[in-house]
Amino acid sequence: MRLWSLHPDYLDARGLVALWREGLLAQNVLLGKTKGYTNHPQLTRFKQNRNPPGAIASYLRCVADEADRRGYNFDRSRLVNRRIMHKIPVTSGQLEYEFQHLLKKLRVRAPGLYQQLKTVKKIRPHPLLEKVRGEIEDWEIL
Template sequence: MRLWSLDPSYLDAKGLVAAWREALLAQKVLAGATHGYRQHPQLVRFRQADDPRAALSAFLRGIHREATSRGYTFDVEKIVKGPLLSGETELTQPGPDWVELSEPSAEASPGGNSDGEAEPEVLQRAPGNTPVSDGSRTVPTIPVTQGQLDYEAELLTFKLRIRAPKLVGRLESDLRNATLKNHPLFRVIPGDIEPWEKVRDDL
């Protein structure tokens, strides 16, 4: 499981689909609907958040927005409904309540996006109704250290060199120029790699 602190726009198609599915799994874990992954280090900061479930929903919405911008059709109704981040204006069709969670579907639909790229395995939904959200409160951002963001950029660069070399340049440039973008759920603070991170020694 990898819940990236980096902005989802850095991910290749395979990485974006993996992030979506793993975040759906994390949503299920936080709902107590599965016995696996409960102690996974990637969930530490979500569990420490003021509202872990709302934070995970906000994380998923960020992935969904990026997927939508690429022409992919991730099933937004898989995201449990909840409050928005401050400044988040793109409301999504609310999904189930926490008690209604079911296994993330592995079904996919073949096709392509507007760039002619083969569309990855994604979860489909039909065009929805009027979006609705809980406007009575907002989801606080979660701090992430600059060291963690830099480490994730190095890790993703390692993966992209193998899977999608054309995407490496932007990430390396942003890392070199200290202009990395983070997922909107997180706010960057000074510091080294987070203590919960399982650092690889082969990068």
């Protein structure tokens, strides 16, 4: 499971669809609807929130916005009717780590997008996240 800290417009089609599916799984985990993945480190930032289901639903709404922009049809009715109104912090080190991880994937599966992104200097976070100074997040598995 990878719940990207990066802005979803960096993702290729395959990555965006995978993020949506994994995010829906994460929502079910946070709602207690599944027994698996309950301790997955990618869920840490959402579990630390006062409203974990609202946090993941808000995260996924931004993913669906990117899908809409591309002309895809992600089923928003699958999202719980909860949300958060504040940003979640993400460290600059985490964004850099994930961006390099994404570039490695794109180099193979989407070379055109890789060429566009490899010169990016200022990495934008997911719209729900706010960049703060810091190293790679403690929950990241290296």
